[in-house]
Amino acid sequence: MTGRYLLGMTVSIPSPIDWTPDHRIRILDQTRLPEEEVYLDLRSVEEVGEAIRSLRVRGAPLIGIAAAMGVAVAAGPLPRLSASVLLTRIREACRLLGATRPTAVNLHWALKRMERRAEAAAGAGEPLGTALLAEANAIWDEDRAMCRRIGDLGAGLIPDGGTIATICNAGALATGGIGTALAPIYLLHERGVPVQTLVPETRPLLQGSRLTAWELHRAGVPVTLIGDGMIASRLRRGDVQAVLVGADRIAANGDVANKIGTYGLALAARAHRVPFYVAAPSSTVDPSTSEGSAIPIEERAPGELTGWRGHNSAPAGIQVWNPAFDVTPAELITAIITDRAVLPPRDIVRTLD
């Protein structure tokens, strides 16, 4: 794998997504971590859709980038198709990719942007393939830059030598850059400021232990792994200085949808007066969703909770409730860190001005 994001001079983390020389999308299959580092080359919109649906590619910002790259793949390089045939094909690709996961808003934001660019290019008589490839790369580049800015803004909020708790994975594996919630941690680490992390495993799919612990450890940041049920007890010990989490969608009132478990973590942070920060690119803010209760929450298959790698962990025949996300109300959030500003959640729509 060639594309790596340097953190300072010595530390690198493999990129979760890249182009191959022959215009395929190369992804790190995140379902195989931490046991295996396997890369897959995706050649069609259908393959990109499958990779998003099955969480081989995941994380709200990275889903947006992957979907945009998928649309670019759908558009070319097939120079002999007419613009109207290509536009139809692109709109179908956007529909297919938009249906893969309902909660993350970056996905829909990226697809809408690709569709508009396609329409503008068709109207101007530009070659669609070239225009959409450039647009997908722009989305990726902008995300990488947004991660850095979130890191810079967030790093100022973390006390020296602090321990930061997070949940799920809002790191390099979830974005086109150095992550959202993890970006401040990486920047402090790059500057030589000691920083510790507390990572709940994040059931059912263990993105905390499989992905966050993996990338932090790989970058040389000290990690302590805990079970999801240990968070409140650990915060009570008093050695965690801040909580930093990502977001899949931020409603206009500042309510935040993020990985299931975030709400309980926010309640525990409040009980122990630990600041609770949400870090996300401004594309995560959805002004058309007035409040958290209006955010659609994806429910996933019962099998994610009733077994793992071929072993049953629950009796057959019981009911399972397996939402992938929960909503943390704005009043539990100390501030939201976007690429543009650190804002109290109630003012979050100002970030879009």
Add this chain to the structure above:
Amino acid sequence: MTGRYLLGMTVSIPSPIDWTPDHRIRILDQTRLPEEEVYLDLRSVEEVGEAIRSLRVRGAPLIGIAAAMGVAVAAGPLPRLSASVLLTRIREACRLLGATRPTAVNLHWALKRMERRAEAAAGAGEPLGTALLAEANAIWDEDRAMCRRIGDLGAGLIPDGGTIATICNAGALATGGIGTALAPIYLLHERGVPVQTLVPETRPLLQGSRLTAWELHRAGVPVTLIGDGMIASRLRRGDVQAVLVGADRIAANGDVANKIGTYGLALAARAHRVPFYVAAPSSTVDPSTSEGSAIPIEERAPGELTGWRGHNSAPAGIQVWNPAFDVTPAELITAIITDRAVLPPRDIVRTLD
């Protein structure tokens, strides 16, 4: 397996412990559930110690019963040993079994009771084997009766048609009877009152999904399984009427040590004004421990969090914090249900009068 606890006329759950006809201790190996229902015959104190340490037998009341049965096995049937040799052997057995797990107080309570009975029997010239077998069976019988009384007292607190959330396993598999936290649920079910249960899987060892869901489902009680990080979000929905958990030790001030995750569940219950009940036999109350911070908390091996059944779920080389229990402060507990009374936690030592 012969020993089954009838719940009403039709429902039965396998007993987690029993005597074999030839004076061995037959246990249901709880580490193998729910995939296999395997019984093991234990023939020595060492084997009982291993079974407790490795959680083949677990649950605070059941550990006490198993340890008492282990002491009885150590004492006989070897009629030719002198009382003083036997007393030494019994004290060694108590030391070995007492060192298996530090948090549950019932274990130490049961061992102390067995040791005192041995001393009294030796002083009175009674045969020790017979005396200790009777004492172990008395501890078991009393626990079975206590479960019923906890069930009766607790059933009165649950609204008709309610959904009850619990954590870990404080059921038939954790006691000598129908459980502590699950006893009110079983009694309502036996009486034909509809009752639903919400069961978090309880990482790392999944006693919720593997054991609680298994025994409730087996008894015909409707179960919904969730991940540990889903509890707060589910309580927010408003369809859970009460939380009922067990206890491993209750301090004199009403603070409760129970399975890790209980404290976070209590915080979420408080945030949503859901009554939070602790159910435990009075032997769980430890008047010599003034408050929760004085309760020793067992830390278990990192491997419980970094892998499962031969698969790594976290990168090698990271730190792990894996406490088996946490402490819920008395102020978050609506009431403690013992076999003697339903009391506010601050008055819990009155249960011992």
